Amino acid sequence: MKEDVFEIGGVALESRLFTGTGKYADDAVIPAVCEASGSEVVTVALRRVDLDAVSGNVMDYIPRHMRLLPNTSGARNAEEAVRIARLARAMGCGDWIKIEVISDSRYLLPDGYETCKATEVLAAEGFVVLPYVNADLYVARSLVSAGAAAVMPLGAPIGTNRGLKTREMVRILIEEIDVPVIVDAGIGRPSEACEAMEMGADACLVNTAIATAGDPVAMARAFGRAVRAGREAYLAGPGASRALAAASSPLTGFLGEG
Amino acid sequence: MSFYEECAAYSALPLAERFASVTVGDVRRSLAKTSLDADDLLVLLSPAAAPFLEEMAARANRLTVQHFGRTIQLFTPLYLSNHCANHCVYCGFNATNVIKRSQLTLEQVEAEAVAIAATGLRQLLILTGESRAKASLEYLESCLAVLRRHFPSVSMEIYAMEEHEYARMVAAGIDGLTMFQETYDEVLYERLHPHGPKRDYRFRLDAPERGCRAGMRVVNIGALLGLGDWRKDALLTGMHAAYLQRHYPEVDIAASLPRMRPHAGAFQPTSVVDDADLVQIMLAFRLFLPRLGITISTRENARLRENLLPLGVTRMSAGVSTAVGGHSEEGETVGQFEISDGRSVEAICAMLRAYGYQPVFKDWQPLGDEGGTWSKKRRTA
Numbered sequence: 001m002k003e004d005v006f007e008i009g010g011v012a013l014e015s016r017l018f019t020g021t022g023k024y025a026d027d028a029v030i031p032a033v034c035e036a037s038g039s040e041v042v043t044v045a046l047r048r049v050d051l052d053a054v055s056g057n058v059m060d061y062i063p064r065h066m067r068l069l070p071n072t073s074g075a076r077n078a079e080e081a082v083r084i085a086r087l088a089r090a091m092g093c094g095d096w097i098k099i100e101v102i103s104d105s106r107y108l109l110p111d112g113y114e115t116c117k118a119t120e121v122l123a124a125e126g127f128v129v130l131p132y133v134n135a136d137l138y139v140a141r142s143l144v145s146a147g148a149a150a151v152m153p154l155g156a157p158i159g160t161n162r163g164l165k166t167r168e169m170v171r172i173l174i175e176e177i178d179v180p181v182i183v184d185a186g187i188g189r190p191s192e193a194c195e196a197m198e199m200g201a202d203a204c205l206v207n208t209a210i211a212t213a214g215d216p217v218a219m220a221r222a223f224g225r226a227v228r229a230g231r232e233a234y235l236a237g238p239g240a241s242r243a244l245a246a247a248s249s250p251l252t253g254f255l256g257e258g
Numbered sequence: 259m260s261f262y263e264e265c266a267a268y269s270a271l272p273l274a275e276r277f278a279s280v281t282v283g284d285v286r287r288s289l290a291k292t293s294l295d296a297d298d299l300l301v302l303l304s305p306a307a308a309p310f311l312e313e314m315a316a317r318a319n320r321l322t323v324q325h326f327g328r329t330i331q332l333f334t335p336l337y338l339s340n341h342c343a344n345h346c347v348y349c350g351f352n353a354t355n356v357i358k359r360s361q362l363t364l365e366q367v368e369a370e371a372v373a374i375a376a377t378g379l380r381q382l383l384i385l386t387g388e389s390r391a392k393a394s395l396e397y398l399e400s401c402l403a404v405l406r407r408h409f410p411s412v413s414m415e416i417y418a419m420e421e422h423e424y425a426r427m428v429a430a431g432i433d434g435l436t437m438f439q440e441t442y443d444e445v446l447y448e449r450l451h452p453h454g455p456k457r458d459y460r461f462r463l464d465a466p467e468r469g470c471r472a473g474m475r476v477v478n479i480g481a482l483l484g485l486g487d488w489r490k491d492a493l494l495t496g497m498h499a500a501y502l503q504r505h506y507p508e509v510d511i512a513a514s515l516p517r518m519r520p521h522a523g524a525f526q527p528t529s530v531v532d533d534a535d536l537v538q539i540m541l542a543f544r545l546f547l548p549r550l551g552i553t554i555s556t557r558e559n560a561r562l563r564e565n566l567l568p569l570g571v572t573r574m575s576a577g578v579s580t581a582v583g584g585h586s587e588e589g590e591t592v593g594q595f596e597i598s599d600g601r602s603v604e605a606i607c608a609m610l611r612a613y614g615y616q617p618v619f620k621d622w623q624p625l626g627d628e629g630g631t632w633s634k635k636r637r638t639a
Binding site for chain 1: 611
């Protein structure tokens with residue numbers, strides 16, 4: 001089997017599971033979650049970062065070897081996302097940025113148009129841009145043209161743990177989009193992450209399902225394994241599933257008869 | 259069209275009869291739905307839903323953890339001024355109450371800010387009485403210039419303003435608006451507010467909407483439970499929140515559930531909201547609006563606040579003084595109301611952690627001037 005390289009913005013990654021830092025009962029569990037999951041990329045909402053914190057700065061809990069993926073949570077339009085990204089860079093959080101532009105507090109669905117605008121500006125400023133979007137082919141193509149390093153379609157509305165509801169649309173992105181496709185949001189169970197990987201997704205980002213699990217560390221480990229298993233299955237090339245049993249007497253069998 | 263018309267249409271319905279006629283079957287049907295409408299909210303606030311609190315609580319807990327995680331946002335109020343031109347019969351700052359009146363100087367604002375920031379809190383709620391002469395927009399802007407150096411998020415609970423005035427406040431660094439309607443019963447409202455600018459029911463009712471239009475990021479509404487019929491006020495608070503969510507999807511909408519507290523002055527609550535009622539309201543809100551922020555203040559005692567935690571609470575006040583200058587000086591003035599949970603920020607955090615919740619101190623990053631005057635620190639590599 002040829003080497004399975006996964007690269008984002010010129011950086012090779014071993015793990016195809018990205019994790020998050022929101023919703024934990026106690027941020028002190030984050031290092032153990034990162035380790036158990038094997039994840040190398042962790043997203044953090046810049047709005048939550050307080051470098052002057054009296055106690056409990058979330059950044060203190062992110063292992064140093066992890067690649068930071070600050071996100072623009074709270075941005076309601078492209079301009080706010082751009083400002084948050086620049087602040088993240090100014091605060092020493094690096095050049096990677098996950099763009100979230102959400103102006104719907106009921107469903108938290110991302111605004112594709114504003115996300116494209118922000119991507120264009122930030123990619124031109126040298127950011128490695130990973131935009132969170134609906135699983136929409138046209139939006140994804142626009143993002144690639146705008147310079148996105150990956151696209152992150154949602155599996156289901158953020159925080160819902162409802163699984164891969166956008167399966168068919170994600171499949172189209174995987175087939176059509178040349179940059180990595182990272183399924184973000186909605187994945188509630190390791191089996192769903194595994195399914196996304198089997199389909200050929202390049203990676204998954206999982207936060208709520210780990211952070212709100214009864215045992216976040218054990219759940220992180222389970223997700224790490226599921227993502228790996230799904231990737232291996234994809235590479236192995238699963239046999240085609242059949243809707244009907246194969247006929248034991250092939251209808252075209254006569255062609256071989258002499 | 260504003261919420262006023264919707265509210266008036268609902269208020270014209272025989273709501274007391276509707277609450278009384280809800281059956282156990284209605285409650286079961288509402289609870290079986292995945293997404294609830296206004297009729298379901300009425301059903302869940304009715305007496306017939308009272309035996310279903312445990313079932314509602316399990317669902318409310320699940321929804322809250324799913325959408326907000328095991329986290330509680332912390333903030334503290336800062337009373338800038340207690341001068342007031344209003345005659346709200348239930349309030350300790352009522353213009354006719356003989357209490358010492360004062361307003362913080364900018365030096366005192368700085369001292370209060372330093373004292374509060376030292377506790378780690380980064381989310382502040384500033385309050386004044388209603389005195390445009392004393393607590394003018396210019397005064398508020400000066401205070402904000404000081405406060406923004408210490409707090410990335412400052413909300414306001416101040417007299418109702420015009421939209422352009424709210425826009426001025428947003429430009430000065432305010433990101434959240436708290437505005438309680440007190441009661442949605444227009445007739446009762448006029449009786450409770452005999453004089454003063456607050457007497458204008460509609461101007462106050464539309465204030466949250468003006469705040470949304472002016473660019474507030476968070477708008478927190480509420481009724482002072484106990485002033486009127488709590489079921490009606492809770493129903494209309496929920497409807498108001500839903501109206502704001504629908505029309506201003508970019509704004510985070512939150513609701514508070516303040517109950518009447520003892521205060522200076524003789525007015526006593528007309529209807530009593532007991533603990534079970536309060537729980538029923540909170541659960542009904544959570545099931546009706548899964549993403550609604552829900553604030554519980556120190557009006558409630560420590561034990562009850564702890565028990566309410568898993569039921570839908572997303573924001574709490576901590577280290578509270580309702581007196582002007584109460585954070586850095588000793589009891590200079592009388593507070594607006596008596597608080598029931600006087601624990602320090604540290605004690606509240608310890609309690610939250612013991613219950614498996616993370617206290618969240620900071621949840622916004624100011625964007626003006628690429629971060630404004632707040633912290634310029636860098637993460638060390």
